[in-house]
Amino acid sequence: MKFTDEQLNSFIVLYEQEFGERLDRAEALRQATALVSLVKLTYRPMSRKDLKKYTKHLEKDYKCDTI
Numbered sequence: 001m002k003f004t005d006e007q008l009n010s011f012i013v014l015y016e017q018e019f020g021e022r023l024d025r026a027e028a029l030r031q032a033t034a035l036v037s038l039v040k041l042t043y044r045p046m047s048r049k050d051l052k053k054y055t056k057h058l059e060k061d062y063k064c065d066t067i
Contacts, residue, residue, distance in 0.1 A: 001032075001036060003029065003032055003033075008025060008028055008032065011028055011032045012025070012028045015031065
């Protein structure tokens with residue numbers, strides 16, 4: 001997986017802000033690649049059918065008209 005220098009630098013800054021630890025570029029590349037791979041493996045867009053089912057569930061549970 002390829003990241004631009006700007007993307008990798010942003011990841012390093014965000015990681016340091018969140019965890020208080022500065023990563024070197026090699027470790028940042030490894031961590032960023034692992035994160036993107038995890039998101040790709042787990043993310044699945046919701047179908048309209050699933051959205052309607054989920055919305056009806058929320059409306060029932062929270063007794064609201066719209067989300």
